Amino acid sequence: MTDSTEIIARHYQTGEGHQVIYSGGVIESVNPAEAPEDTWYGPGIFDPQVNGYAGIDFQKDGLRAEDLHKASSGLKTDGCPRWLLTLITDDFNKLIARLTHLKRLRDADPLLRRAIAGWHVEGPFLSTEPGFRGAHDNEAMRDPTTADIERIRETLAGDAVLLTFAPEREGAIAAIKRAAELGMRVSLGHCNPSPQNLTEAKNAGATGFTHLANACPQELDRHDNFLWRVLDSGDLTCGLIPDQIHVRPMPFRIFHRVLGAENIYYTTDAMSAAGAPPGRYTVGRLDIEVGEDQIVRQPGKTNLAGSALRPFQGVQRVAEMLGKPWQEVWDGFSVRPAKFMGIHHELTPGLTTPLCKITTDPTGKLTGVEAL
Numbered sequence: 135m136t137d138s139t140e141i142i143a144r145h146y147q148t149g150e151g152h153q154v155i156y157s158g159g160v161i162e163s164v165n166p167a168e169a170p171e172d173t174w175y176g177p178g179i180f181d182p183q184v185n186g187y188a189g190i191d192f193q194k195d196g197l198r199a200e201d202l203h204k205a206s207s208g209l210k211t212d213g214c215p216r217w218l219l220t221l222i223t224d225d226f227n228k229l230i231a232r233l234t235h236l237k238r239l240r241d242a243d244p245l246l247r248r249a250i251a252g253w254h255v256e257g258p259f260l261s262t263e264p265g266f267r268g269a270h271d272n273e274a275m276r277d278p279t280t281a282d283i284e285r286i287r288e289t290l291a292g293d294a295v296l297l298t299f300a301p302e303r304e305g306a307i308a309a310i311k312r313a314a315e316l317g318m319r320v321s322l323g324h325c326n327p328s329p330q331n332l333t334e335a336k337n338a339g340a341t342g343f344t345h346l347a348n349a350c351p352q353e354l355d356r357h358d359n360f361l362w363r364v365l366d367s368g369d370l371t372c373g374l375i376p377d378q379i380h381v382r383p384m385p386f387r388i389f390h391r392v393l394g395a396e397n398i399y400y401t402t403d404a405m406s407a408a409g410a411p412p413g414r415y416t417v418g419r420l421d422i423e424v425g426e427d428q429i430v431r432q433p434g435k436t437n438l439a440g441s442a443l444r445p446f447q448g449v450q451r452v453a454e455m456l457g458k459p460w461q462e463v464w465d466g467f468s469v470r471p472a473k474f475m476g477i478h479h480e481l482t483p484g485l486t487t488p489l490c491k492i493t494t495d496p497t498g499k500l501t502g503v504e505a506l
């Protein structure tokens with residue numbers, strides 16, 4: 135085919151040199167070859183929570199295809215060719231209208247179809263408790279009904295969908311059950327469930343926990359709090375934001391020890407300031423300030439409102455925090471989150487797998503990632 139690309143690089147896990155022929159997102163062939171020491175290939179980063187990028191805020195009405203192209207191209211440059219477009223709490227009808235519009239743009243555009251692997255609807259069925267709600271708008275939150283869930287499913291048709299719920303809300307357990315029946319992934323988050331409530335949510339079909347340790351009050355009861363409950367209950371695939379700001383290195387390592395890396399995936403939870411210079415941005419109606427330190431703040435408030443982490447920096451920081459080579463942590467930000475969503479994302483010839491070219495310095499540290 136005319137648009138075939140040849141890559142000569144080392145396999146990210148085995149280190150073996152390969153010539154990879156790649157066309158239209160599909161690996162056509164893999165053959166042994168002499169590859170440079172510092173050039174690698176692997177599956178692209180898969181981010182299940184992207185609220186905006188490169189100055190584009192997905193919560194805004196009236197986005198155009200070119201806006202989504204700008205965000206998509208910024209993500210790709212930073213190593214992430216595939217992601218879930220994430221919308222946060224708003225009036226439910228507005229949220230549905232936004233999803234309808236964005237899905238129409240995405241379905242009509244081959245490039246966007248490849249990049250936007252599905253949708254993450256984070257809210258409005260979340261906890262209104264201070265600390266747990268994070269930057270989400272209390273006023274727009276509500277209890278879920280099974281009809282709401284069916285409406286989300288109809289709007290997004292057969293696409294991959296991740297829903298973040300607070301299971302303690304009235305009607306949430308029935309809604310989780312309906313969402314699971316309709317083939318959507320349910321993750322708990324922005325919530326403060328009791329142990330019994332957690333068990334009920336898991337029995338109803340919840341399989342994940344969204345950005346664990348965030349949407350979390352500064353002070354917790356040392357004997358009994360939602361973090362202990364989630365860690366004690368197990369059986370949930372937990373997301374972590376590896377920017378060293380949302381979760382500090384020590385708890386980050388402890389979560390890995392308790393949960394096991396196979397039950398953890400990484401996400402940037404990126405908002406519009408990610409992949410863009412420091413300055414003033416928005417997340418929906420919120421005005422946000424982002425400094426050189428990449429901390430995303432509402433002016434005058436302490437809570438974080440998403441992150442400005444770029445996907446490849448996430449891999450660098452995970453490797454740093456865990457004291458492991460980047461090769462060992464790569465799947466946590468590619469294969470694992472995709473698998474959690476039921477999406478094939480492994481390096482399999484003949485199947486669609488967005489690839490990344492990865493470069494390293496003489497010490498083996500990851501220095502650059504580019505999605506192909």
Ligand SMILES: [Zn+2]
Nearest residue numbers: 256268345349
């Ligand atoms: Zn959140």
